[in-house]
Structure formats: C-alpha cells, structure tokens
Amino acid sequence: SQQGEEDPQALSIQEGENATMNCSYKTSINNLQWYRQNSGRGLVHLILIRSNEREKHSGRLRVTLDTSKKSSSLLITASRAADTASYFCATTGNTPLVFGKGTRLSVIA
Amino acid sequence: DARVTQTPRHKVTEMGQEVTMRCQPILGHNTVFWYRQTMMQGLELLAYFRNRAPLDDSGMPKDRFSAEMPDATLATLKIQPSEPRDSAVYFCASDTGKSNEKLFFGSGTQLSVL
Numbered sequence: 001s002q003q004g005e006e007d008p009q010a011l012s013i014q015e016g017e018n019a020t021m022n023c024s025y026k027t028s029i030n031n032l033q034w035y036r037q038n039s040g041r042g043l044v045h046l047i048l049i050r051s052n053e054r055e056k057h058s059g060r061l062r063v064t065l066d067t068s069k070k071s072s073s074l075l076i077t078a079s080r081a082a083d084t085a086s087y088f089c090a091t092t093g094n095t096p097l098v099f100g101k102g103t104r105l106s107v108i109a
Numbered sequence: 110d111a112r113v114t115q116t117p118r119h120k121v122t123e124m125g126q127e128v129t130m131r132c133q134p135i136l137g138h139n140t141v142f143w144y145r146q147t148m149m150q151g152l153e154l155l156a157y158f159r160n161r162a163p164l165d166d167s168g169m170p171k172d173r174f175s176a177e178m179p180d181a182t183l184a185t186l187k188i189q190p191s192e193p194r195d196s197a198v199y200f201c202a203s204d205t206g207k208s209n210e211k212l213f214f215g216s217g218t219q220l221s222v223l
Contacts, residue, residue, distance in 0.1 A: 030208065030209065031209050035212075040216075041216055041217075042113070042200055042214030042215050042216045042217055043152075043200070043202075043212070043214045045211035045212065045213070048209065048211060050209060088152070092208075092209075095165075096142060096154060096157055096165075097142075097154075097212055098154065099144075099151060099152040100151065101151035102151065
C-alpha cells in the first residue's frame, strides 16, 4: 500500500511556534501532497512536491521529501490559531491519492 | 469560485433504508473520486471514475454500495440497504485527470445510520 502515515497523531503548540509533521510511505511515488482539513469541512490542497524535488516552500509552509527514506515533513512556521486543523499527506504512484490518518494540530492562542 | 458540491450535507436514516448521496464535480474536471472518512479507518478510497467510466471500485462493498455517473455533472453513491457501520462522512473529490494534479474536495455528506 502507498498509504502515507503521519506522525505525530496529535500536536499542540503555542501561537508563534513552529509545527512539524512527518509522513512516511511504503512504495515508490510520483508525487506527495499535503492537505488540510478544518473541522466539518472537506480537505483543501496545500502543497505538492514531486518525487525529483527535495524541498518546496509556499508562504509559511515548507515541505521536504526524502525518497531514500520514503518520508516527508511539513513545517508550518510562526503558527496561528487559524492553523488549527488536521493535516494529511497523500501519495500518488500507480493509483489515485491514498491518504494517511492525519495529524491533528492545535494552536493555542 | 469553482467548487465541488455535495448533497445532502447531513443524512440521518434508519438501518435498512436506501441512501443516495450526490456530487457535482467542478466543471471541466473529468475524474471523480468517492472517499469515506471515519475515525478508525481515516480516509478510504471507495471508487473513482474518469470520463464517467468506473476505473476502480475495489474499495467499495459491492453487495450494498453502488456508484454511478449519469452524466458529466453528476456522480451518485448509493447504499442499499444501509447499516449502522456505514455511518461516516462521505467525500466526493474531482480533478482534471492530468498527472500530478491536486484534488478538489466537496464538504462531505455526514451519514448517520441508526
């Protein structure tokens, strides 16, 4: 299975701190994507990193990919209370996006 | 602002009843996905379609679930008969069908089977 698995399952930090979430997967991939889900809502795409890329930035988001270790990390810098949500990684290879169970991030004001 | 529309947002029904969930993908998107989300299993891919043809429905219990795309603007997911273990949030998502594309998700249908 390509299913990504996020770590930790839950993370609680103070506003202004950085939040780091990790994702591990099992098979070769074409790309890895991170999504965010607010409570009671659908998932929203955050960032995509291709298998031949090692790092990507988007605003306060930084994603790294290590294909040798089959892992990725999502860093949210200077977190805000509005960043409180669940974050999912998803991978594509020969099948459609397969999601992990997510990391629940709580940012306390 | 283009978005995937799902109806109904909430559905409460009794065991044994038929449930139909509907999805309108983003105009121009030719690939539609159905996912189910529960606390225990996370997000599970049930089925997906490209150009209205089913490509994979191996994630779906065949005896009670069925998914169709009557036309390019409508995808349906039916459960008949429904069971309490079907209680979950069902998401529809769509994309353009090109490689390395992101998915656009609807807001989901929260299903409770009593």
